[in-house]
Amino acid sequence: MRAAERLGxxxxxxxxxxxxCGGRVERLALPLGVALTVAALTLVxxxxxxxxxxxxxxxGGRLTATPLLDVLANPFYTGVAHHLFADLWxxxxxxxxxxxxxxxxxxxxxxxxxxxxxxLSTLASVALGLPGAYxxxxxxxxxxxxxxxxTILPFVLPSIMVAVGFLAMFGRNGTLNDLLGTVGFGPVxxxxxxxxVVLAHAFYNAPLVVRLVAAAWEGVDARRVETARALGAxxxxxxxxxVLPRVLPxxxxxxxxxxxxxxxxxxxxxxxxxxxxxxxxxxxxxRVRDLELAEAATxxxxxxxxxxxxxxxxxxxxxxQADAGTGGTALAxxxxxxxxxxxxxxxxxxxxxxxxxxxxxxxxxxxxxxxESVTGPGGKLTAAYYEFLFAQQSATAVGxxxxxxxxxxxxVFGVGTLLLAxxxxxxxxxxATRGGPGSRAAETVLSxxxxxxxxxxxxxxxxxxxxxxxxxxxxxxxxxxxxxVLAHAVAAYPFVSRNLTPALGxxxxxxxxxxxxxxxxxxxxxxxxxxxxVAPAVLAGAAFAFAISIGEFDSTVLLAEGxxxxxxxxxxxxxxxxxxxxxxxxxxxxxxxxLLLVTAVSFVAIDRLGGRWEP
Amino acid sequence: xxxxxxARDGSAGDRTAAGVELAGVGVSFDGVRALEDLSIxxxxxxxxxxxxPSGCGKTTALxxxxxxxxxxxxxxxxxxxxxxxxxxxxxxxxxxxxxxALFEHMTARENVAYGLRFADPPGGVDRADRVDExxxxxDMAGLGERDPAALSGGQKQRIALARALAPGPDVLLLxxxxxxxxxxxxxxxxxxxxxxxxxxGITTIYVTHDQAEALAISDRVAVMCDGRIEQVDTPERxxxxxxxxxxxxxxxxxxxxEARVTATEPPxxxxxxxxxxxxLPRGTSVGAGEPxxxxxxxxxxxxxxxxxxxxxxxxxxxxxxxxxRLHCDWHGxxxxxxxxxxxxxxxxxxxxxxxxxxxxx
Numbered sequence: 001m002r003a004a005e006r007l008g009x010x011x012x013x014x015x016x017x018x019x020x021c022g023g024r025v026e027r028l029a030l031p032l033g034v035a036l037t038v039a040a041l042t043l044v045x046x047x048x049x050x051x052x053x054x055x056x057x058x059x060g061g062r063l064t065a066t067p068l069l070d071v072l073a074n075p076f077y078t079g080v081a082h083h084l085f086a087d088l089w090x091x092x093x094x095x096x097x098x099x100x101x102x103x104x105x106x107x108x109x110x111x112x113x114x115x116x117x118x119x120l121s122t123l124a125s126v127a128l129g130l131p132g133a134y135x136x137x138x139x140x141x142x143x144x145x146x147x148x149x150x151t152i153l154p155f156v157l158p159s160i161m162v163a164v165g166f167l168a169m170f171g172r173n174g175t176l177n178d179l180l181g182t183v184g185f186g187p188v189x190x191x192x193x194x195x196x197v198v199l200a201h202a203f204y205n206a207p208l209v210v211r212l213v214a215a216a217w218e219g220v221d222a223r224r225v226e227t228a229r230a231l232g233a234x235x236x237x238x239x240x241x242x243v244l245p246r247v248l249p250x251x252x253x254x255x256x257x258x259x260x261x262x263x264x265x266x267x268x269x270x271x272x273x274x275x276x277x278x279x280x281x282x283x284x285x286x287r288v289r290d291l292e293l294a295e296a297a298t299x300x301x302x303x304x305x306x307x308x309x310x311x312x313x314x315x316x317x318x319x320x321q322a323d324a325g326t327g328g329t330a331l332a333x334x335x336x337x338x339x340x341x342x343x344x345x346x347x348x349x350x351x352x353x354x355x356x357x358x359x360x361x362x363x364x365x366x367x368x369x370x371x372e373s374v375t376g377p378g379g380k381l382t383a384a385y386y387e388f389l390f391a392q393q394s395a396t397a398v399g400x401x402x403x404x405x406x407x408x409x410x411x412v413f414g415v416g417t418l419l420l421a422x423x424x425x426x427x428x429x430x431x432a433t434r435g436g437p438g439s440r441a442a443e444t445v446l447s448x449x450x451x452x453x454x455x456x457x458x459x460x461x462x463x464x465x466x467x468x469x470x471x472x473x474x475x476x477x478x479x480x481x482x483x484x485v486l487a488h489a490v491a492a493y494p495f496v497s498r499n500l501t502p503a504l505g506x507x508x509x510x511x512x513x514x515x516x517x518x519x520x521x522x523x524x525x526x527x528x529x530x531x532x533x534v535a536p537a538v539l540a541g542a543a544f545a546f547a548i549s550i551g552e553f554d555s556t557v558l559l560a561e562g563x564x565x566x567x568x569x570x571x572x573x574x575x576x577x578x579x580x581x582x583x584x585x586x587x588x589x590x591x592x593x594x595l596l597l598v599t600a601v602s603f604v605a606i607d608r609l610g611g612r613w614e615p
Numbered sequence: 616x617x618x619x620x621x622a623r624d625g626s627a628g629d630r631t632a633a634g635v636e637l638a639g640v641g642v643s644f645d646g647v648r649a650l651e652d653l654s655i656x657x658x659x660x661x662x663x664x665x666x667x668p669s670g671c672g673k674t675t676a677l678x679x680x681x682x683x684x685x686x687x688x689x690x691x692x693x694x695x696x697x698x699x700x701x702x703x704x705x706x707x708x709x710x711x712x713x714x715x716a717l718f719e720h721m722t723a724r725e726n727v728a729y730g731l732r733f734a735d736p737p738g739g740v741d742r743a744d745r746v747d748e749x750x751x752x753x754d755m756a757g758l759g760e761r762d763p764a765a766l767s768g769g770q771k772q773r774i775a776l777a778r779a780l781a782p783g784p785d786v787l788l789l790x791x792x793x794x795x796x797x798x799x800x801x802x803x804x805x806x807x808x809x810x811x812x813x814x815x816g817i818t819t820i821y822v823t824h825d826q827a828e829a830l831a832i833s834d835r836v837a838v839m840c841d842g843r844i845e846q847v848d849t850p851e852r853x854x855x856x857x858x859x860x861x862x863x864x865x866x867x868x869x870x871x872x873e874a875r876v877t878a879t880e881p882p883x884x885x886x887x888x889x890x891x892x893x894x895l896p897r898g899t900s901v902g903a904g905e906p907x908x909x910x911x912x913x914x915x916x917x918x919x920x921x922x923x924x925x926x927x928x929x930x931x932x933x934x935x936x937x938x939x940r941l942h943c944d945w946h947g948x949x950x951x952x953x954x955x956x957x958x959x960x961x962x963x964x965x966x967x968x969x970x971x972x973x974x975x976x
Contacts, residue, residue, distance in 0.1 A: 516703040519733030
């Protein structure tokens with residue numbers, strides 16, 4: 001109480017002082033914004049994540065490596081590599097014996113499997129994305145711009161919803177089997193296989209490959225290709241010498257990012273693979289669910305170390321890529337459809353076949369979601385699943401997952417996230433574009449939250465703010481809803497910044513100079529001139545923040561254990577397990593459709609306001 | 616036009632124009648010296664131009680006056696006020712950039728009105744009236760509701776000028792304002808800018824790399840090179856009496872020679888490797904045997920008569936419209952000359968030079 005009074009006094013003094021010198025407060029706005037942003041990040045990111053990391057190496061107040069070694073030396077986690085930690089000196093002899101025995105297949109445990117599936121997923125993403133990048137960069141066709149802007153969608157589609165889409169498409173009673181059945185083929189059971197997990201990961205990450213590679217391809221200066229040709233290079237040679245040096249680094253960047261994302265992927269693996277195909281992230285979640293918090297912390301620490309190392313690699317590599325300048329003329333696009341000639345051109349036919357495949361992979365799951373939500377077991381139209389949702393809403397049993405609170409919570413959390421993440425993102429972008437040591441720090445701060453999985457953040461938040469913590473002598477306990485909004489803001493603000501920083505960086509500094517010379521303070525120049533000039537980027541960032549919040553599952557599922565603060569994705573996951581309507585996904589697809597609609601409506605609404613997606 | 620008044624912070628009526636002074640200013644970027652001990656005094660109401668090749672520091676000097684660069688040595692004064700540490704928004708300067716920097720999310724009119732958010736219009740007039748007044752001044756009345764995107768380059772620059780002038784700044788800073796425009800428009804607008812400046816009597820610092828523009832528009836010109844001032848003078852004197860070899864070669868066409876003073880009477884200048892010598896103007900105080908740098912303007916070289924004749928061969932001829940510019944070979948040196956008559960390459964010519972037209976640098 002005394003502390004609160006002191007705080008009140010201080011605020012009062014601050015207010016009076018602000019009144020006396022308004023101009024100086026304007027000057028302090030940026031430092032104040034930075035301080036608040038850093039404080040928020042510390043409270044809901046660095047402190048909770050730090051507590052997880054400390055838990056992994058501290059037992060009974062003493063620093064110890066035992067918990068880490070326990071995990072690393074456990075064959076379940078590291079497979080054959082556990083010998084490295086359990087019996088290092090026996091490794092050479094063991095290796096020789098293994099060679100003598102004729103290279104018996106070896107297992108690398110949970111970590112090995114996670115890496116393996118991430119590698120496969122990355123390869124699949126590149127295979128699915130690369131032709132798309134080529135198609136978008138080099139061919140002209142109706143709807144090209146639409147397709148290009150749609151490649152941003154997977155970033156914001158709730159992954160648990162996409163998982164349900166895949167279930168609806170590839171499940172035993174899914175649309176795929178329905179189609180196969182009509183042409184006389186037996187049912188295919190693709191669920192809980194590695195293939196389906198990899199395909200779902202490709203659904204998410206191939207568009208990333210498309211975006212990054214297409215952008216690099218379009219950045220190739222046609223005049224350089226023409227120069228190479230004029231100097232005597234054949235078309236293929238010109239591609240090798242001029243195009244590839246720009247495209248390959250982008251491809252590698254995209255692949256590295258895809259690997260990081262699929263290594264840490266959670267809802268897709270949980271819903272499509274289950275515990276049988278568990279990755280580190282899913283197992284971590286299971287440990288938290290079983291309240292094995294100490295083991296979970298150790299596992300989380302190891303996973304975080306790995307992902308931080310990967311993100312560090314990615315950033316180093318990205319920084320190395322010289323900004324070769326985007327000036328010049330882009331290569332002219334060829335028409336994709338060229339009358340009858342199209343049929344004789346194997347490249348064009350191949351691209352059309354690819355387009356058909358891409359249509360199945362990307363549109364199939366989402367349309368299956370919609371179709372399955374209104375189709376009964378016999379293939380007849382039914383409203384039973386939506387009726388089920390209504391029934392749930394009016395059910396009185398304790399613990400029922402009602403749909404309406406999920407929708408309301410999601411929207412409220414989304415707006416709350418927007419209100420926090422947009423100012424935070426603006427502050428970080430402003431610091432990043434001012435140059436100097438601050439911009440490097442801003443980059444690091446941004447990347448940090450990219451490198452830590454949502455489960456680890458959720459676990460940290462559980463251990464600290466939700467279970468209660470002491471800060472400056474006061475015990476602080478935050479409710480699930482507040483913590484969820486904070487966690488969403490921390491997950492979302494990098495998207496605001498990533499949209500805004502390049503736009504601000506490209507802005508001619510003379511706009512600001514002109515405003516300053518006309519009498520505007522730096523803050524006024526920011527509000528009057530800089531932000532309005534990059535309004536599309538701000539709005540795109542805001543749309544991202546909202547969509548990220550709507551779709552966030554990883555930390556929300558841990559923080560929303562109660563009945564009051566669950567969101568649509570969490571409700572969706574609960575409905576997947578609900579078999580009260582027989583062996584059908586019905587309720588989940590119905591709920592997924594609602595989530596898809598809310599996502600789409602909010603997306604379109606902000607898109608209309610913002611005008612364009614490309615910053 | 617006399618109705619347009621200048622003053623900051625709403626003080627009524629005209630204020631005496633303020634001069635600008637840079638005293639011993641040094642500016643560095645990451646350890647690289649951009650300005651070295653630069654001292655300039657611009658008189659109140661003067662049209663002062665900084666001219667020099669790109670990278671000479673002219674824009675940095677202008678930005679230092681505006682407050683966008685902070686000098687690590689020296690002082691900046693506007694009027695009687697030392698503004699060295701003052702932020703740009705409190706300096707009372709108006710600035711116009713090469714690429715206009717119009718706020719694209721505002722109409723032309725809103726752009727002009729922007730500075731009036733922070734200061735009352737001078738002369739106690741209504742804000743809207745002030746904006747109308749400025750739009751009329753730059754011949755843009757009736758186009759105020761346009762978006763900047765719907766304006767031509769010349770129109771954009773007019774709006775940028777009106778925006779800079781609207782709050783009634785003490786000093787107008789123009790950073791290559793015409794360089795993005797095509798040649799014809801550039802000349803038209805340059806005349807208009809001069810008229811407006813004289814009508815307002817506002818102290819103006821103009822930055823350009825175009826020496827012809829600098830000579831055409833300015834009361835005084837400062838020629839800059841490598842962060843230093845080479846010469847400050849009226850356009851006529853900078854052209855006729857260049858203070859250094861750099862100025863002689865940068866401003867207009869010139870023939871510059873390194874030579875040695877002969878012991879003859881009157882003394883002449885012998886250029887290395889050449890039989891003939893150039894005359895020296897009367898009163899040259901360089902002693903016999905001393906090295907000397909000379910220059911002769913192409914238009915001073917005649918094709919008939921002249922105190923000294925030089926035998927040369929025409930190497931090439933360029934038609935400029937009002938004259939021909941000849942590149943003549945004179946014992947391995949190139950001599951530029953201007954003539955009304957066409958000459959064919961290979962033709963031998965006798966070029967006449969008067970001692971009075973030779974300048975010793």
